[in-house]
Amino acid sequence: MPLPSSFDVVIVGGGIMGASAAWFLADNPDFDGRVLVVERDASYAFASTTHTNSCIRQQFSERLNVQISQFGAEFVKNLRRYMGGDDRVPELAIKSFGYMYLADSSDFADILRANIKVQHAAGAATQLMTAARIKAAYPFYNVDDILLGSINLVDEGYFDGSTVFDWFRRSARERGVTFIENEVVAMTLNAAGTKVESVTLADGQMIGCGHVINASGPRAVETSRMAGIDLPVAPRKRHSWIFKAERPLDQQLPLTIDPSGVHMREVGNGTYLAGGHADIDPDVAYDDFAMDHALWQDKIWPAIAARIPQFEAIRVMSEWVGHYAYNRFDQNAIVGPHDQVGNFIFLNGFSGHGLQQSPAMGRGVAELLTYGGYRSLDLTPFHFDRISAKIPITERAVI
Structure with a gap:
């Protein structure tokens, strides 16, 4: 037509x-x-x-x-209602395992303290956690270098x-x-x-x-x-990996923002997602989706294994590169x-x-x-x- x-x-x-x-x-x-x-x-x-x-x-x-x-x-939690009550629209939920920000410096700990005031004023349920509290709630973390963390278990996590x-x-x-x-x-x-x-x-x-x-x-x-x-605005590469742990955690893994810049989270059934980018983070060509395989070996895996010792024995299941529309x-x-x-x-x-x-x-x-x-x-x-x-x-x- x-x-x-x-x-x-x-x-x-x-x-x-x-x-x-x-x-x-x-x-x-x-x-x-x-x-x-x-x-x-x-x-x-x-x-x-x-x-x-x-x-x-x-x-x-x-x-x-x-x-x-x-x-x-x-909107996500009420998708069907927003779509006019259409029975074809599935009911969605947010898998609220939360984001866990980890601070290993006094400067970043101060940022977390300032941020939580803004978040609470807007009605968010963020809570600060000392290293001891983090270890008690999530014993799999190595928190030897951590001064403070923040997490919100309400409407933070994964959605479809x-x-x-x-x-x-x-x-x-x-x-x-x-x-x-x-x-x-x-x-x-x-x-x-x-x-x-x-x-x-x-x-x-x-x-x-x-x-x-x-x-x-x-x-x-x-x-x-x-x-x-x-x-x-320009494209910037962001790498993602799905990996399986030889010894899975016995509770959900929050989306953990490690001080190294690496992040990782729960996927389910003993599998997890990790993501990050190279320390040098340039603009790239629109068609450049090539994996940097050294990045996993040199930065990502060492960071997640140091933070969660159970992740020393893992196997990568899949990997991909996406582009951020990065506002410089x-x-x-x-x-x-x-x-x-x-x-x-x-x-x-x-x-x-x-x-x-x-x-x-x-x-x-x-x-x-x-x-x-x-x-x-x-x-x-x-x-x-x-x-x-x-x-x-x-x-x-x-x-």
């Missing part, structure tokens, strides 16, 4: 962010426009969404980040992100959103350079647009440059309109937090385009103008 010549909203990128924005627009009874989602690879074989570790936490240092994830948890993603797309289609496999290769602006008037697809079609949403993940800068906008400016989201090209909307730079933040971000953008402002969480602090003004948001809980 030929596409209409124009849409009210064109979303560039059909991953979790683009799908969330499309669904919230289509679900809003006050929005009556047409929405087009353009995804360059409908298999999502190399998308950040499909390489995610699918976890959620409230342990941030910025109150807004805490609130964003709190809504994400509410692939099901959320699937239903965002499926339900959005049923509500009238058009999804196509194609690629936006150019944009045409008005004479003043203040509005994107149309996008050009790889097959030559030109589509008029009321708004453009940049949901291009690690490729966000390629999309923004079509509108004459530079963006400090301050590792926080970039959302909302550009300060000059007013109908160009950002959903970018989530730096590894995208899956858990997608419900709140999709809802916020839908409110912005429908009402001209936010009606739930005020996402204004994450607008692009902070980048223009060179005023970063300091989030001290970036993994």
